[in-house]
Amino acid sequence: EAQVTQNPRYLITVTGKKLTVTCSQNMNHEYMSWYRQDPGLGLRQIYYSMNVEVTDKGDVPEGYKVSRKEKRNFPLILESPSPNQTSLYFCASSLQSQYFGPGTRLLVL
Amino acid sequence: LAKTTQPISMDSYEGQEVNITCSHNNIATNDYITWYQQFPSQGPRFIIQGYKTKVTNEVASLFIPADRKSSTLSLPRVSLSDTAVYYCLVSLGEDQGGKLIFGQGTELSVKP
Numbered sequence: 001e002a003q004v005t006q007n008p009r010y011l012i013t014v015t016g017k018k019l020t021v022t023c024s025q026n027m028n029h030e031y032m033s034w035y036r037q038d039p040g041l042g043l044r045q046i047y048y049s050m051n052v053e054v055t056d057k058g059d060v061p062e063g064y065k066v067s068r069k070e071k072r073n074f075p076l077i078l079e080s081p082s083p084n085q086t087s088l089y090f091c092a093s094s095l096q097s098q099y100f101g102p103g104t105r106l107l108v109l
Numbered sequence: 110l111a112k113t114t115q116p117i118s119m120d121s122y123e124g125q126e127v128n129i130t131c132s133h134n135n136i137a138t139n140d141y142i143t144w145y146q147q148f149p150s151q152g153p154r155f156i157i158q159g160y161k162t163k164v165t166n167e168v169a170s171l172f173i174p175a176d177r178k179s180s181t182l183s184l185p186r187v188s189l190s191d192t193a194v195y196y197c198l199v200s201l202g203e204d205q206g207g208k209l210i211f212g213q214g215t216e217l218s219v220k221p
Contacts, residue, residue: 035211040213048208056208058209096143098143098145
């Protein structure tokens with residue numbers, strides 16, 4: 001089954017404690033991206049990747065890092081999380097007709 | 110850079126046709142327009158996509174005028190299960206780096 005998976009689905013952490021949210025797709029898509037979704041602000045793109053080893057900033061990249069060492073995986077890294085990064089995060093693959101993951105709900109205390 | 114604007118909310122009744130319009134300024138000729146549906150606690154789900162004129166699939170139609178400054182998602186005969194948030198998305202072409210611009214979302218409420 002074609003899908004995008006994210007882990008963890010829910011995460012509570014404290015300010016400054018590094019965390020990684022994993023994203024994996026099994027459709028051999030070259031394009032992958034990360035979004036955050038906040039009430040009243042809709043979906044905003046954090047980072048995207050056109051292919052392996054190629055990443056670019058989206059609209060809200062501050063405080064985030066990504067890597068794309070292999071085509072199927074695109075982890076999102078928060079080196080020093082802050083409360084304003086409390087949000088719902090979605091990973092997606094494919095530039096056209098994007099497939100979205102189930103979301104990761106992050107709470108930073 | 111392209112920016113998208115859509116109504117925050119809309120109400121409808123079962124069986125009616127619903128049209129949701131998204132305005133997108135500065136859209137380039139090779140940018141395509143996509144619409145997504147999102148239910149609570151789920152990721153957005155692809156509905157339809159187009160470049161120009163009219164596109165139709167089994168669930169919706171997409172109307173794009175010649176100037177491409179707007180697009181209209183048309184849902185025929187909505188049902189209660191169509192209650193969701195609908196997003197338009199402008200996808201900048203690969204020659205522009207592949208950036209994606211989402212609208213704020215339109216919350217559609219379908220009543221019996």
